[in-house]
Amino acid sequence: MCNSRVVGLIVAAGYSSRMGAFKPLLPVGEKTVIETAVDSLRLSGIKDIRVIVGYRSAELYPLLERLQVDVIENRNYAAGMFSSVITGLKTFSGEEEAFFLLPGDTPLIRKRSIKDLIRVFRQTGAAVIYPVFNGQRGHPPLISAKLYDSILTGDGAGGLRHILDRFTADSVEVAVADQGVLLDIDTQEDYRQLIQFYERRKVPTSEECLGMLHKYQTSERVQRHGLEVAKVGRRLAELLSGAGFSICTELVVAGGLVHDLAKGKPNHPERGARMVRSMGFSSLAGIVASHMDLEFAAERDIDEAALVFLADKLVQGEQRVSLSERFKPALERFAGSPEILASILRRQQTAEIIQGRVAGLLGVNSVDELYEIQ
Structure with a gap:
């Protein structure tokens, strides 16, 4: 199945009554x-959008025509969303193999989520593919041609959900690390949260990081280590930010949580970085790639990658430790392997340089004082 036969059906015909404003034209950054x-569908490779x-359609036509999408008017929009789905399906020629149903007020879907849903559809041919975040189904579901007749002949009782539920045995849930699949804007508070999510969309939320760990089946032991590294990194980042240094605490926390995403796989830092990069998080990917070996000159500014590198070395398993405690077992184990030993000593030296710089920036006189910061 090629993407040209997958339709993106966006429903933007409702009254926006609970919101108190016309949702399709609310600002999100420099766009609506x-x-x-x-954009969420088009940037994911969906060409047929x-x-x-319906409601206030005249205000949407000029904007949508500039976007070069097909605009379909539902004159019966007062009957609700199901009537809009019917209106959209009636434009299908018979060649369309599936469609994404995206409510117009759920605009922030990550590209990887769309691609994952299509991949699973190709593998399974299921009637419905649902994106799931933190155990909760979100939007947009991918609905196959198996349902077209049932939808078109439905009487609307129970809405589309009633029809989808009849195909439960032929549906698949796909875990996505994408909080946006759950973010709609029914209320002003919903809108505020969506804008906050949009403004930091280049860094995954903590919930999305945990979603990545689940998606890639990272072991619970590794996840617990990451939680502790994130905790240490967060505290250091907050202290540095409070002292006036430019540090993105959210990026440090994300790095701590997923730095070992591919632990157990060959060259796990680079493999994990590729996973993260494929989800659109390039800054985080760089941190994951360098969490074991980081080139850090003495004059380099402390940044997020340096803090994650240090935090990782201050945690052994799930326990806070000193750098000497952290490196002692490895130094003893590989004492007879000069090449490996040199690598370990290089990492220890880098960690000590970063630790010394952080202590100096925070005005801490000793390593012990730095450890005591809680």
Whole structure:
């Protein structure tokens, strides 16, 4: 199945009554909600995008025409979303193999989520593919041609959900590390949260990081280590930020949580970095790639990668330790292997340099004082 036969159906025909404002035209950064929704599908490789309009449609036509999407008017929009889905399906020619159903007020879907849903559809041919984040189904589901007749002949009782539930045995849930699949904007508070998510979308939330660990089946032991590294990194980042230094605490926390994402696999730092990069997090990927070996000159500024590197070396398993405690077992184990020993000593020296710089920046006189910061 090629993506050209997958339709992106965006429903933007409702009243926005609970919101108290016309949702499709609310700003998200320099664009509107409806533009952002279109971008989410288009940037994921969906070329055939159709937008169902109804209420205040005249205000949407000029914008949507500039976006070069098909605009379909639902004159019966007062009947609810199911009527819009019917209106959209009636434009299908018979060649369409599936469609994403995306409410226009759920605009922040990550590219990797769309690609994962299509991949699973290709593998399984299931009737419905649902994105799931933290155990909760979100949008957009990918609905196959198996359901078209049932939808078109449905009487609307129970809405689309009633029809989808009839295909439960032929549906698949796909875990995605994408909080955006759950973020709609029914209320002003929803809108505020969505804007906050948008403004930091280049760094995954802690929940999304945990979603990555689940998605890639990282062991619980490794996850617990990452939680402790994130805790240490967060505290150091907050202290440095409070002292006036430019540090993104969220990026440090994300690095701590997923630095060992691919632990147990060959060259796990680079493998983990590729996983993270494939999800669109390039800054985080660099931190994951360098968490074991980091080139750090004495004059280099302390940054997020340096803090994650240090925090990782201050945690043994799930316990806070000193650098000497952390490196002692490895130094003893590989005492007879000069090449490996040199690598270990290099990492220890780098960690000591970073630790010394952080202590100096924070005005801590001794290593013990730095450890005592809680």
